[in-house]
Amino acid sequence: MEKRYKLWDLPTRLFHWLLVLCVVAAVVTGQIGGNLIDWHARIGIVIVGLIGFRLVWGLCGSTYARFAQFMPSPARIKAYLSGAWQGAGHNPLGALSVLGLLGLLTAQLLTGLFANDDIAFTGPLYALIDKDLSDRLAGLHRLGANLLFVLVGLHVAAIAFYGHVKKHNLVKPMVTGWAEGEAESARGGGLAAFLLAVAVAVLLVWGASGDWLPAPPPAPPASAAPAW
DSSP: OOOEEEOSOHHHHHHHHHHHHHHHHHHHHHHHOGGGHHHHHHHHHHHHHHHHHHHHHHHHSBGGGSHHHHOOOHHHHHHHHTTOOOOSSSOHHHHHHHHHHHHHHHHHHHHHTTOBOSSSOBOTTGGGSOHHHHHHHHHHHHHHHHHHHHHHHHHHHHHHHHHHTSOOOSHHHHHHSEEESSOOOOOBOOHHHHHHHHHHHHHHHHHHHTTTSOOOOOOOOOOOOOOO
C-alpha cells in the first residue's frame, strides 16, 4: 500500500472550489452584462468573503495552508528550478501563482466595489468616492479582468503539465485532502481558527455590501404640471 499524508484540510478545499465556481460565475455575468451585472456584483461580494477567509486561514490554518509554509523566496525558487527543492504542498512557482491570483482578485474586488458602468450600475461603495475616481477604477477593473484570464490560463496549464508530463496529480489532493508520498500530515487549523476566519469573512461581506452606508436622500417630488 502506497504511503500518503494529509495535505489539504477541508476548509482549504472548500475555499478553493467555491472560489473556482464564483470566479467562473463572475466572469460569465460580467461578460454578458445587462441584467446580470447585479449578479456580477453579488458574486463579487461573496468573493470578498472567500478572500478574507483565506487570508485569515493562511495565518492560523493547518500546516500546508499557511502562507509561512509556502511563501516563495529567491533561494527557494532557485532550488526548485535546479531540482534541489524538497517539500510538500505548493512548490515555489505554484506559490507565486497562488499569491498572484489572490493579489489580482483582491485588486479586482477593490476596484469593482467602487466602479460604475455609466448606465445604471454602480458598485456597492460607489457613494464613498467621486465619479472621476470611480471611472478610473472601472477602467482598472476591466484591465484586471484581462490579466485574470492570463493568470487563470497559466494556472490551468501548469496543472495540466504536472498531470500529463510529470505524472503528478495536483487536483486529486484538492478533492480528497490526501497526497501520495512521505511527509508529515497537516496539523493545526482547529475549530477556533475556523470560526475566526468565518467571522472575518462575514464582517468583510457586510462591509463590502454597503449596507452600512446611509440611505440616499429621496428624489425631489416632480413639479405639478400646469393646468392649461
